[in-house]
Amino acid sequence: MTIDAIVIGSGIGGLVTATQLAAKGAKVLVLERYLIPGGSAGYFERQGYRFDVGASMIFGLGQNGTTNLLTRALSAVNVSQEAIADPVQIHYHLPQGLDLKVDWVYEKFLQNLTAHFRHEEEGIRRFYDECQKVFNCLNSIDLLSLEEPKYLLRVFFQHPLACLGLVKYLPQNAGDVARRYIKDPQLLKFIDMECYCWSVVPADMTPMINAGMVFSDRHYGGVNYPKGGVGQIAQKLVEGLEKAGGKIQYQAKVTKILTQRGRAVGVQLANGKVYHGKRIVSNATRWDTFEQLLPVEQIPNNEKKWQQNYQKSPSFLSLHMGVKQSVLPGETECHHILLEDWEKMTAAEGTVFVSIPTLLDPDLAPTGYHIIHAFTPHWIDDWQKLSSTEYEVKKEEAAWRIIDRLEKIFPGLDAELDYLEVATPRTHRRFLGREDGTYGPIPRRKLQGLLKMPFNRTAIRGLYCVGDSTFPGQGLNAVAFSGFACAHRIAVDLGL
Ligand SMILES: Cc1cc2nc3c(=O)[nH]c(=O)nc-3n(C[C@H](O)[C@H](O)[C@H](O)COP(=O)(O)OP(=O)(O)OC[C@H]3O[C@@H](n4cnc5c(N)ncnc54)[C@H](O)[C@@H]3O)c2cc1C
Numbered sequence: 001m002t003i004d005a006i007v008i009g010s011g012i013g014g015l016v017t018a019t020q021l022a023a024k025g026a027k028v029l030v031l032e033r034y035l036i037p038g039g040s041a042g043y044f045e046r047q048g049y050r051f052d053v054g055a056s057m058i059f060g061l062g063q064n065g066t067t068n069l070l071t072r073a074l075s076a077v078n079v080s081q082e083a084i085a086d087p088v089q090i091h092y093h094l095p096q097g098l099d100l101k102v103d104w105v106y107e108k109f110l111q112n113l114t115a116h117f118r119h120e121e122e123g124i125r126r127f128y129d130e131c132q133k134v135f136n137c138l139n140s141i142d143l144l145s146l147e148e149p150k151y152l153l154r155v156f157f158q159h160p161l162a163c164l165g166l167v168k169y170l171p172q173n174a175g176d177v178a179r180r181y182i183k184d185p186q187l188l189k190f191i192d193m194e195c196y197c198w199s200v201v202p203a204d205m206t207p208m209i210n211a212g213m214v215f216s217d218r219h220y221g222g223v224n225y226p227k228g229g230v231g232q233i234a235q236k237l238v239e240g241l242e243k244a245g246g247k248i249q250y251q252a253k254v255t256k257i258l259t260q261r262g263r264a265v266g267v268q269l270a271n272g273k274v275y276h277g278k279r280i281v282s283n284a285t286r287w288d289t290f291e292q293l294l295p296v297e298q299i300p301n302n303e304k305k306w307q308q309n310y311q312k313s314p315s316f317l318s319l320h321m322g323v324k325q326s327v328l329p330g331e332t333e334c335h336h337i338l339l340e341d342w343e344k345m346t347a348a349e350g351t352v353f354v355s356i357p358t359l360l361d362p363d364l365a366p367t368g369y370h371i372i373h374a375f376t377p378h379w380i381d382d383w384q385k386l387s388s389t390e391y392e393v394k395k396e397e398a399a400w401r402i403i404d405r406l407e408k409i410f411p412g413l414d415a416e417l418d419y420l421e422v423a424t425p426r427t428h429r430r431f432l433g434r435e436d437g438t439y440g441p442i443p444r445r446k447l448q449g450l451l452k453m454p455f456n457r458t459a460i461r462g463l464y465c466v467g468d469s470t471f472p473g474q475g476l477n478a479v480a481f482s483g484f485a486c487a488h489r490i491a492v493d494l495g496l
Contacts, residue, residue, distance in 0.1 A: 003029050005490055006267055006277035008254045008293070009433070011039030012476050013467030014283030015237040016073045016483025017490070022246035023076045024487070024496045029275060030246065031267065033253035033433050036231070037238050039283070040432055041476055043231030047419055048366040051320045052230040052373060053431070056355040057089065057198075057335050059214065060477030062221020065139040067213065069480035070233060077240025081232055083224035084360045091333040093409055094193065095342050096186060101333060106219040113190075123181035127191070130177055134212025135220070137165035145485040146471070147455045148492055166209070171448035174211035175204030189342050196345055197337050197353065198475060200313045200377065201442050207449040210472055217477075225334070225360040233476070253433075257282070257293045257463060264463035267293075279462055279490050286454075286469035287312065287435040300459035309452050311444045314348065315425030315437030318375040319399050322419030325368050327410050334359045336409060352376045352402060354409075369418055372410070374402055380425040380436040395422045440468035456486040464490060 004026035007014045014030060015037060022028045036042055040054040060070035061083040074080055089102040098116055103109045110128065114121045140162045141155045156163045178191045188203070195206035198214055226232045238248055256268040257280055266276035282289040290296070290303045336354035344350035358370040365371050378398075386394060399422045407413050428437030441453075453471040456464045466486040468474040 001027055003027050003275065003277035004494055005029075005279045005281055006031065006275055007281045007283060007466075008257075008267060009033070009039065009283030009467070010037035010234065010238070010248060011283045011467050011479065012041050012070075012234060012237070013470075013479035013483045013486075014039075014281065015234055015241065016069070016480045017281055017283070017466045017486045018246055018248075019073060019077045019237050019241045019244065020484060020487030021490060021496075022241055022244035024491050026491070026494065026496055028241070028246040029277065030241065030248040031252040031254055031269065031275070032248060032250050034431065035250055036234075037248065038231050038234030040434075041230050041234055043229050046320075046421060047322065049320075049322045049369075049371055049419060050229045050231075050364045051371060051421075052355070052357060053423075055230055055476050056225070056357050056373065057086075057223055058225060058230065058233075058476055059217050059221065059223060060480055061224040061226065062217070065221065066142055067135070067139045067217055067477070068221050069143065069477050069484060073480050073483065074233075074236055074240060077237070077244050079236045079240040079243070081236050082227035084227055086223040086225055086334050086360060088333045088335075089218045089223045090197065090335045090337055092190075092193070093336060093338045094190065095340055098186070098190060102218065104219060104222050109219065117184055117187045120182055120184050120187050123183070124187070126181040127178050128215060130181075131212040131215040133165060134169050134209060135216030137162040137169075138209070138213060139220070143481050143484055145456065145488040145492075147457055147485070147489050151488070169208045169212065169449070171451050172208040173204055173446065173449055174206045174208050175202065177208055178203055189345075193337065193339065193345060193351070196351065199442070199473070200346075200439055202346065205443045205446050207453075207472070209450050210478070213477075214475075223335075225357055227361055229357070229361070229364055254293060257289075259294075259460065263461040278494060279464065281464045281466055281486060281490070283467045285434050285438065285440070285467070286465060287438075288433070289465060289469075292435070294460070302454075302459050306452070306454060309444060309447055310441040312436050312438035313440055313442040314377040314379045315428045315439065316375040316423075317349070317378040317398055317402070317425070318373065318423040318427075319402055320419075320421045320423070321372040321374070321417060322365060322369050323372055323410075323413060324416040324418060325370055327413050327416045328356065328359070328370060329410075332356065332359060338405060338409060340405070346377075348378050348382065349376050349398070349401065352405060354406070372406075372413075374406060376402060378425050380429065383424050383426050391424075391426075395424060398422070440474040456482065456489050
C-alpha cells in the first residue's frame with residue numbers, strides 16, 4: 001500500500017490530522033512511541049484511579065458554532081464523546097482576598113468580578129465584550145488552513161466582516177486591549193492571571209485571538225469534561241481513524257525523518273524499520289522535529305528565526321492525588337488556581353493549578369474517593385544532575401510544599417491522602433516525548449500577537465508540523481484547529 005501521510009505522534013493534533021485525512025480517503029499511518037494515544041491528553045491508572053496526565057479543562061466539546069473542533073473532529077469519523085458540562089470554569093484564590101468564580105453564564109461572571117472592582121464596572125464589560133467580538137468572528141467561519149488561498153478567498157466573500165475583524169486582532173495582544181479599558185493595577189494583574197493560566201505568559205504577551213477564544217467560548221460552548229476521562233478523546237479518535245481505514249502503531253518511536261534531495265519522503269523507527277509516505281507530518285514539538293528527527297546542523301533558517309522569537313515554556317511538577325471525599329468542602333468546583341503573591345505568578349512553584357475531575361465524573365476513582373491533580377510550573381534544569389536519592393528527596397519536598405499550600409483550600413488534605421504520585425519535568429519529558437518536558441512555545445519577548453506563529457508547512461518540502469508548536473498554540477481545541485488546518489493543506493497538496 002502507498003501511504004499518503006505518515007503522522008509522527010498521536011497527540012490530539014496528530015490524531016485530528018490523521019482522522020481528517022482518512023475521512024477524505026487518504027491512506028494514513030500514525031506512529032506513536034508510547035503505549036496509548038493522546039500525548040499530553042493521555043491518562044494512566046493506579047489503584048482504581050484513572051488520572052489525566054495533563055489537560056482536564058476541555059474546550060471544543062460544545063454543540064454549536066464552528067469552534068467546537070473536538071466535537072467536529074470526532075463526528076467526521078463517526079464517533080462521539082459524552083461531555084459533562086462544568087458550570088464554573090475556574091475558582092480563583094488570588095492575593096489580596098481576590099476570591100472569585102468564573103461562571104459559565106457570562107453576566108454572572110461579570111457580576112462576580114465587578115463585585116471586587118465596582119469602579120471598573122464599565123472597563124470590565126468593555127474588555128470582555130471586545131473578546132467576544134474576536135470569538136464571534138472565529139465562530140462564524142469554517143476553521144481550516146490559512147495557507148490555502150482558495151479557502152481564504154471563499155471565507156472572505158462569505159464572511160467579509162468576520163475576516164476583517166480577525167485581521168485586525170491577529171497582531172494584537174490581550175494586555176494592550178485590557179489597558180485601553182482598565183486602569184486598576186490589581187484588576188490588570190487579574191487579567192494577567194486569566195491569560196497566564198493557559199498561555200503561561202502574562203496578558204501583554206498573550207495573543208488577542210487566543211484570549212478572545214478562551215474568554216468567550218467558556219460562556220458559549222463552555223468547559224466540558226469527557227465522560228471516562230480526557231484520555232477518551234484520543235481513544236475515540238483512534239477508533240474513528242481505524243473505522244475510516246487508517247492505521248496506528250504503538251511503541252513505534254520515530255528516530256529519523258528521511259529526506260531525498262531536500263524533500264521528506266519517509267521515517268525510520270528506533271528498531272530500524274523504514275516507512276515511506278507521500279507526506280510526513282510531525283506532531284512532535286518543533287525542537288524535537290528539527291533538532292532530533294532531522295540533522296540539527298541543517299536546521300532551516302526560518303526555524304532559527306522562529307527560535308529567536310519563541311522559547312520553550314517551563315514544564316510542570318504534577319501531584320496526582322487520591323483523597324477521601326471528606327476533604328472537599330460542599331460546593332467545591334472542579335478547577336482552581338491558587339496564588340498568594342502576584343510577584344510570583346510566573347515563578348516556579350508560584351501559581352498552582354488544580355483539577356478535581358471526579359466532581360464531574362465520579363467513576364474515575366473508587367467510591368468515596370476523589371482525584372486531585374495539582375500542578376505548578378517547574379524548569380527541567382532544576383531536576384538534572386541529581387542522584388536517584390537526591391531526585392526522590394527533592395520530589396518529596398516539593399510535593400509537600402504544594403500540599404501545605406493546598407491545605408488552605410482543602411483543610412485536612414494531608415491527613416486524608418490515599419494515593420500520591422509525583423511527576424517532574426523529567427517525567428513529562430520521558431512519557432510525553434517533549435524536549436525538556438516543555439508545555440510548548442512561549443514568546444521570548446512581546447511579539448505582534450499570533451503573527452509570528454508558523455502554520456503547518458515547513459521549509460522542508462513534504463514535511464508538515466502539527467500541534468502546539470504551530471498556529472494557534474497550546475490547548476486541546478487549539479491543537480485540533482492546527483490538525484484541521486494541516487489536513488486541509490495536505491489534502492489540497494495531494495489533490496484529494
Ligand atoms: C500539566 C498539563 C496541563 C494541561 N492542561 C490543559 C487543559 O486543562 N486544557 C487544555 O486544553 N490543554 C491543557 N494542556 C495542554 C494540552 O494538553 C496540549 O497543548 C496538547 O495536548 C498538545 O497536543 P499536541 O497534539 O501538540 O501533542 P502532544 O500531546 O505532545 O502529543 C505528541 C505525541 O507525539 C508522540 N511522539 C513524540 N515524538 C515522537 C516520535 N519521535 N515518534 C513517535 N511518536 C512521538 C508523543 O508520545 C505524543 O503522544 C495541559 C498540558 C499539560 C502538560
